[in-house]
Amino acid sequence: MITLNLDFIETLTLASILYWLGVTLCRRLKLLGRYNIPPAIVGGLLFALLRAALVNTVSFKFDLVLMQPFMVVFFATIGLGASASLLRRGGGVAFKLLVAATVLLLLQNALALGIGRLAGVQPALALLAGSATMTGGHGTGYVFARTVSDVFGLSSATEVAMACATFGVVAGSLIGGPLAEKLIGKYKLAAAAPEGEYRKVICPDVFSFGDTDAEISNHSILMTIFQTAFAASVGIWGEGALRNCGVTFPGYAVALVVGAVLRNVGDHVPLFRVRPRIVHYISGASLSFFLALALMSMDLISLKGLGMPLLIIMFAQTALMAVFAWFVTFRMAGGDYQAAVVSAGHCGFGIGATPNAIANMEAVCAKYGMATDAFFAVAAVGAFFIDLVNVLAVNLLIQML
Amino acid sequence: MELHFSLLETITFATAILWLGMFLRRRIKVLSKFNIPAPVIGGVLFALFSWGVKSYFTFDFDMTVKDPLMIAFFTSIGLAASLRMLKQGGPQVFIFLVVASVLVVLQDAVSVVLSKLVGIHPAIGMLAGSITMSGGHGTGAVYAQLFEKQFGLSGCMEVAMAAATFGLVAGSILGGPLAKRLIEGKHLAKSNFDPDKLKYNVSEEEEAVNTQPDEPVTSSLLMITIMQFCIAMSVGTIIFKALTALGVQLPTYLCALFVGIFIRNFSDITRLYKVHLRLVDTIGSVSLSLFLSLALMSLKLWQLADLAGPMALILAAQTVMMAFFAYFVTFRFMGRDYTAAVIAGGHCGFGLGATPNAIANMDAITSNYGPAPRAFFVVSIVGAFFIDIVNAIVIQTFVSFL
Numbered sequence: 001m002i003t004l005n006l007d008f009i010e011t012l013t014l015a016s017i018l019y020w021l022g023v024t025l026c027r028r029l030k031l032l033g034r035y036n037i038p039p040a041i042v043g044g045l046l047f048a049l050l051r052a053a054l055v056n057t058v059s060f061k062f063d064l065v066l067m068q069p070f071m072v073v074f075f076a077t078i079g080l081g082a083s084a085s086l087l088r089r090g091g092g093v094a095f096k097l098l099v100a101a102t103v104l105l106l107l108q109n110a111l112a113l114g115i116g117r118l119a120g121v122q123p124a125l126a127l128l129a130g131s132a133t134m135t136g137g138h139g140t141g142y143v144f145a146r147t148v149s150d151v152f153g154l155s156s157a158t159e160v161a162m163a164c165a166t167f168g169v170v171a172g173s174l175i176g177g178p179l180a181e182k183l184i185g186k187y188k189l190a191a192a193a194p195e196g197e198y199r200k201v202i203c204p205d206v207f208s209f210g211d212t213d214a215e216i217s218n219h220s221i222l223m224t225i226f227q228t229a230f231a232a233s234v235g236i237w238g239e240g241a242l243r244n245c246g247v248t249f250p251g252y253a254v255a256l257v258v259g260a261v262l263r264n265v266g267d268h269v270p271l272f273r274v275r276p277r278i279v280h281y282i283s284g285a286s287l288s289f290f291l292a293l294a295l296m297s298m299d300l301i302s303l304k305g306l307g308m309p310l311l312i313i314m315f316a317q318t319a320l321m322a323v324f325a326w327f328v329t330f331r332m333a334g335g336d337y338q339a340a341v342v343s344a345g346h347c348g349f350g351i352g353a354t355p356n357a358i359a360n361m362e363a364v365c366a367k368y369g370m371a372t373d374a375f376f377a378v379a380a381v382g383a384f385f386i387d388l389v390n391v392l393a394v395n396l397l398i399q400m401l
Numbered sequence: 402m403e404l405h406f407s408l409l410e411t412i413t414f415a416t417a418i419l420w421l422g423m424f425l426r427r428r429i430k431v432l433s434k435f436n437i438p439a440p441v442i443g444g445v446l447f448a449l450f451s452w453g454v455k456s457y458f459t460f461d462f463d464m465t466v467k468d469p470l471m472i473a474f475f476t477s478i479g480l481a482a483s484l485r486m487l488k489q490g491g492p493q494v495f496i497f498l499v500v501a502s503v504l505v506v507l508q509d510a511v512s513v514v515l516s517k518l519v520g521i522h523p524a525i526g527m528l529a530g531s532i533t534m535s536g537g538h539g540t541g542a543v544y545a546q547l548f549e550k551q552f553g554l555s556g557c558m559e560v561a562m563a564a565a566t567f568g569l570v571a572g573s574i575l576g577g578p579l580a581k582r583l584i585e586g587k588h589l590a591k592s593n594f595d596p597d598k599l600k601y602n603v604s605e606e607e608e609a610v611n612t613q614p615d616e617p618v619t620s621s622l623l624m625i626t627i628m629q630f631c632i633a634m635s636v637g638t639i640i641f642k643a644l645t646a647l648g649v650q651l652p653t654y655l656c657a658l659f660v661g662i663f664i665r666n667f668s669d670i671t672r673l674y675k676v677h678l679r680l681v682d683t684i685g686s687v688s689l690s691l692f693l694s695l696a697l698m699s700l701k702l703w704q705l706a707d708l709a710g711p712m713a714l715i716l717a718a719q720t721v722m723m724a725f726f727a728y729f730v731t732f733r734f735m736g737r738d739y740t741a742a743v744i745a746g747g748h749c750g751f752g753l754g755a756t757p758n759a760i761a762n763m764d765a766i767t768s769n770y771g772p773a774p775r776a777f778f779v780v781s782i783v784g785a786f787f788i789d790i791v792n793a794i795v796i797q798t799f800v801s802f803l
Binding site: 007008009010012013016017019020023039065069072073216218219221222223225226229230232233236237280281284285288 | 407408409410412413416417419420423465469618620621623624625627628631632634635638683686687690691
């Protein structure tokens with residue numbers, strides 16, 4: 001038995017190589033690219049498989065000192081993206097979508113707990129197959145899994161969360177496009193599609209919100225690092241302070257809220273302006289590192305035996321998503337072409353992640369025409385605001401269990 | 402009372418200090434005129450503050466990322482050092498690199514000799530040599546740390562920062578008048594001087610050298626650039642350990658720098674993958690700023706008092722030598738023409754201070770006497786990375802004789 005000890009730079013090196021491997025595979029294998037599986041997941045899973053195969057010959061020891069900072073920083077960046085004016089830009093649709101997504105989030109948890117009870121899965125584990133990984137994603141799923149495994153002593157929690165989140169990403173990509181096509185066909189919306197060629201450039205624009213490359217200087221980067229680190233450290237510090245008051249509230253959630261406050265102050269005070277594009281880069285890098293590190297240190301073997309019940313919950317979640325998007329999201333968003341695009345997006349982030357939502361909407365728009373407001377609404381709600389709601393809601397649920 | 406700061410809190414604190422530095426630099430003309438780096442301004446202010454409250458509070462920071470950031474900065478120099486660029490720059494770049502390297506050796510020789518004369522440890526003297534003169538705050542902080550460990554000296558960091566800051570100021574003051582004397586004394590100014598034609602494009606020539614324009618930045622490109630940094634740093638550490646086992650003393654950051662050079666030039670030759678220059682540059686300077694402010698946060702200014710006399714002597718000697726060297730050596734070897742005079746002015750800037758000073762000096766000269774795009778090109782290529790590599794090797798050689 002060989003033990004490989006990696007110090008923290010070597011651990012980061014391995015994580016970034018796995019990410020690169022993931023990017024390369026996603027580019028080469030159409031299947032992975034089409035479902036928008038995050039590259040860090042692909043690379044990390046491959047390594048986890050390798051580890052499981054080599055379990056008797058080589059053991060790895062990683063220095064994960066940076067994992068928690070990466071995680072908190074990622075949530076802080078979500079907060080820093082949650083601009084009220086972005087939500088306003090999405091128009092009334094954005095607000096209605098937020099309401100619809102919140103309702104779905106509650107239904108997802110009810111469904112997961114219900115089936116979990118019938119199938120005899122511990123409620124805490126079943127909860128991970130609810131909105132934590134569905135509306136959430138790999139990142140949110142992982143943190144809740146950590147809480148669950150700490151509080152309830154369930155060792156396979158992180159593996160369950162990662163499996164569910166990956167299933168959700170694939171399913172979200174699969175159902176979104178066809179659902180929108182059916183909606184458009186049934187209600188004859190194609191003719192009503194607004195004029196205007198679909199442009200690919202709009203997508204990065206949604207996140208950068210008018211921030212140009214030229215504004216990226218060392219100064220603004222360091223400012224943004226300051227804002228993120230500030231939100232993150234207030235988050236960690238706040239967790240301790242709240243615990244002293246007898247309230248259990250995780251640090252990353254505090255960081256998210258602090259980030260959101262910073263962003264909305266910065267929108268009005270030029271001195272504290274937040275640069276969305278740099279935030280977006282920091283967010284992407286820290287999530288990738290965090291996911292790669294999380295999956296690298298994951299033990300796949302413990303998933304055994306949980307397969308069947310989880311699979312049932314997953315299929316039920318997918319069905320729920322489709323039905324909900326068809327009957328609720330589409331109606332609430334106004335029942336027109338734009339609403340169909342929003343529904344496709346909701347399928348993407350409702351059980352997968354925001355990149356799935358964007359990809360679904362791109363596919364629909366490339367065929368029928370542009371729906372700008374839909375992009376803004378889904379980006380604002382899916383990438384930022386619903387995460388805020390989700391983190392708060394799941395935390396409350398965990399306290400009740 | 403001791404205040405503890407966790408990793409994230411330390412970074413928050415360091416960036417807050419940086420921000421204060423940037424803010425003051427923008428408001429106070431003198432600071433920006435001499436190109437004093439923002440972390441130095443903020444760091445010195447914080448050092449003064451912590452000196453003032455020393456008896457009530459002490460600060461305890463988590464410095465886990467300090468050394469990795471420093472290594473990342475050197476890696477970025479390696480990743481940017483394309484040998485092809487050196488070749489395409491033509492003979493002038495090469496000549497200037499040799500001239501500047503000679504000065505590096507002289508600076509170290511002067512500081513070692515003088516420190517033996519006045520009876521301070523030669524390592525302390527060297528901190529006022531090429532480490533902070535041709536180098537700058539970054540190199541200074543690295544070696545100060547190293548010397549504190551290796552020779553058990555205290556106050557190194559303070560000496561290095563003081564010397565580097567003095568260098569910045571002296572380099573800025575010296576360059577302009579020197580070039581003026583050269584140009585007016587030898588009647589080199591362009592005769593057809595016309596202020597309207599002063600608008601020239603420095604980047605034209607640089608773009609011709611930069612054969613592969615950078616792609617737009619994306620998140621995955623950022624991750625892949627970080628991967629190149631991480632690989633260079635890890636492989637550098639492995640080489641460092643292997644060399645130590647063989648009995649060769651080569652610091653980790655130099656190993657990482659060489660791996661960086663290899664990664665860059667391997668990509669230039671084989672074109673199998675790309676190194677994104679702009680990202681490398683940005684990550685490098687962000688790391689340097691963070692590293693400097695982390696390093697400066699623990700500055701103990703009161704340790705500077707004993708060393709003030711000897712340091713002043715060495716620094717004065719360095720300044721005089723720089724002036725003579727630029728006047729007699731740099732100017733002659735660069736071709737005795739107008740461009741050579743501008744380069745001499747630029748050399749004063751980075752030979753004592755840093756590359757931004759050199760650029761500022763040359764800007765001031767050319768706006769008086771006419772454009773010299775070649776000078777900008779030569780000085781910035783040599784000053785930005787190649788001289789750092791030479792400097793690191795020379796310092797290492799000197800240290801092994803101490």
